[in-house]
Amino acid sequence: MPLHLHPGLSSIQKNAIELPAASNDMETGVPIHFWILLTAAPFLGSFADCVAQRLPVHRPLVAARSQCDHCAVVLAPIELVPVVSWIALGGKCRHCLARISPVYAIAELSAAALALWCAAVVPGWLIWPTAALGWTLLALALMDFHHLLLADILLLPLVFLGIAVNFSISEALGLASLIGAAIGFGGAFAIREIYRLVRGRDGLGLGDVKLLAAAGAWISWDGLPSVLFIASVTALASCLILWLLKLRPSLRLSSDDPVPFGIFLAIGLWIVWLHGPIRFGFA
Numbered sequence: 001m002p003l004h005l006h007p008g009l010s011s012i013q014k015n016a017i018e019l020p021a022a023s024n025d026m027e028t029g030v031p032i033h034f035w036i037l038l039t040a041a042p043f044l045g046s047f048a049d050c051v052a053q054r055l056p057v058h059r060p061l062v063a064a065r066s067q068c069d070h071c072a073v074v075l076a077p078i079e080l081v082p083v084v085s086w087i088a089l090g091g092k093c094r095h096c097l098a099r100i101s102p103v104y105a106i107a108e109l110s111a112a113a114l115a116l117w118c119a120a121v122v123p124g125w126l127i128w129p130t131a132a133l134g135w136t137l138l139a140l141a142l143m144d145f146h147h148l149l150l151a152d153i154l155l156l157p158l159v160f161l162g163i164a165v166n167f168s169i170s171e172a173l174g175l176a177s178l179i180g181a182a183i184g185f186g187g188a189f190a191i192r193e194i195y196r197l198v199r200g201r202d203g204l205g206l207g208d209v210k211l212l213a214a215a216g217a218w219i220s221w222d223g224l225p226s227v228l229f230i231a232s233v234t235a236l237a238s239c240l241i242l243w244l245l246k247l248r249p250s251l252r253l254s255s256d257d258p259v260p261f262g263i264f265l266a267i268g269l270w271i272v273w274l275h276g277p278i279r280f281g282f283a
């Protein structure tokens, strides 16, 4: 396999690229993987939103979401069933009738969707690190949404996991992953500094720079242009939709109304890891 190509997991499967022996033992148990992932997903989605909301403001994670955010009443287990409780309660706290954010339910559904997507595309043992990638990206995207921040405690393990997973597939992919992480970090840092020189303000956060290092670690350096392309297109499309829905005052980007770009980088990384880089017509 050439050093510079991350093929995407869908083509690892299609081209029957041999995975290391560990995957063969597990191949017969795929349906069990599937059920474990699908059962865990909504709870992990709920936890991801809890981490995203509380970690940056140093609130304890252990109590998770066992209290109403408004009246602090302790919720019964029946009020904590993912998605179902939110719908059954009409999106309101049963005790104080305060509106419960739909973001919890959206996070739970997204985590389940990521698990299904992963189970449909990913071969063998790669399903586990890929699910971990998806749920960590979900937590990062939610954190960027709530706080415009991407925490190192989620970003750095993602870099190391990406390198480890690629070395487990093959040495060539492992080396490409190391180069990818360095280019992702260096390239994004250079873009950030140039933007700051030209425009006199920050365009790309340091968290975005580290997320691009993580992207390089997972999908090698040749996948990075695709990640940036998908991130830019989805960011522009969402700005346009929010503007059309009158949820955004203007189409112009300003520091008063910043875009949580980490959400869109996360989408780009997820798609390129599963399906490979976009062929831009000259590859």
Ligand SMILES: [Zn+2]
Pocket: 068, 069, 070, 071, 072, 073, 093, 094, 095, 096, 097, 098
């Ligand atoms: Zn309440």
